[in-house]
Amino acid sequence: MAILEVNELDSGYGEVQVLWQTTLKLEEGQLTSLVGGNGVGKTTLLHTVMGLTRAWRGSIRFEGREIIHLAPHIKADMGLVLVPEGRQLFTDMSVAENLEMGASPRRAKPYYERNLKRVYEMFPRLYERREQRAGTLSGGEQQMLAVGRGIMAEPKILMIDELSLGLAPVLMLQLFETLRQLKTLGITLLLVEQNVQMALAISDYTYVISEGRIKLQGPSWEVAKNPHVQTAYLGLS
């Protein structure tokens, strides 16, 4: 059963339409990736799903329930969590406080200790730096914290915008490994990635978006084999 169904979603900024009848489904427990060039509307899609950007038309169903008009914090309470592009940490607060803030949804509270242990096990660096101000962390550490904060929210669906952007290869591999772990925990994942090879390799299902429209979709291994897709939409050769 699809846990999230986005149907014919239109959205944009002011007069400018960015998303055109975007339709996308996340199957429970799967890792889905959303790939596409710069400025095609990936972040806009995630923001519209969360309610940070207002939807113009369409529907967004989470576990069968229409959520298009709900505020972001209510969606987070329901288990729909976004790790936003650019990390958006609470830079003036400590690492530990950032993780604590991640656990704000009511459903996350009972699992606080368990999730905190889990995050610190995944990212021992964060434990070492738990008293440090988040704004002073390195880029890689900030990305770990952003993902860790998302995990603290006890998500049913975790959407991650640009997981690997600007990260060194070793750390990138570590974060992809983290995704695999999260998947085994039963969390449904939506990954927006610049590193298309990696996204195709790790995900179960892939959507290709271009100019605000979903151009193609399919099991990731199929998309990976399609030479036309790679040249036409992803700028790969």
Add this chain to the structure above:
Amino acid sequence: MENLSFLIDGLLLGFVYGVAAMGLTLIWGVMNVINLAHGPIIALGSFGVYLLFSRLGMNPYLALIFTGAAGLLLGIVIYWIAINRVIEAPHLSSLLATFSVNMVIIGLGTAAFSTTPRNIDYSLGSLTFNTITIPISRIIAAVASIIFTAVLYLFLYRTTLGKYVRAVANNRAAAELMGIPSRRILALSFGLGSTLAALAGGLIATIFPFTILSGGVYELKSFVIGVLGGLGNPLGALIGGLALGLLEGIIPAFLPVTWVPVLEFALFVLILLFRPTGLFGVKK
């Protein structure tokens, strides 16, 4: 020796200025709203303590607690009526909104209380060391101000709700994404800013006579202190308050008292020109 008395008087009063400024700076720091209703809320705080004291015979310091609580409620109500709808609009809109609240409170307050000065007829006497005399009401006001500051800090840094306030101040969109109902937190923050204003007003009423209009002076001082300490920085506000209080204690030794506001305002302009992030301010 008389000068030393002035200095201590000024310093003690500076703590109260600090509390008033903290309220202004908290609201600015959390939601980037300049609260032009700050002065009238300070005046309402004075009236709160005055009315509880004169009508119900309540001890002024007990009355202060109730007045602070009323300030919280008032601030939350003001947020939902006047601020929430313009919170995403350009600064000018929220400025106009708080200015309207200012006008409403002044208008109703003048109608209800007129503008004849009131004072709280409750004296605790003074302490005398050699030639220095310090009114006890000022000492209590300073101690109370320190307590309020400490409580605010404990709230912001030790409680989950207080951390929500800091999170929303730091990155409102991220706070929403993590499940924090940011508008409710903004309402609470406006309430807290108003509480601090009302508490400062209440303390002022135990020291000086006041009218519904006298909050304006303290609002101006709060702005001066705000830029001194760096807007959005509560501890800076307290230090700024002390600095201003000291200054008010020193100036009369050299110049007529009427020069105090002039110099304060000159200071305000100078800091804005040369150190816009505040003298002790960290950049927000």
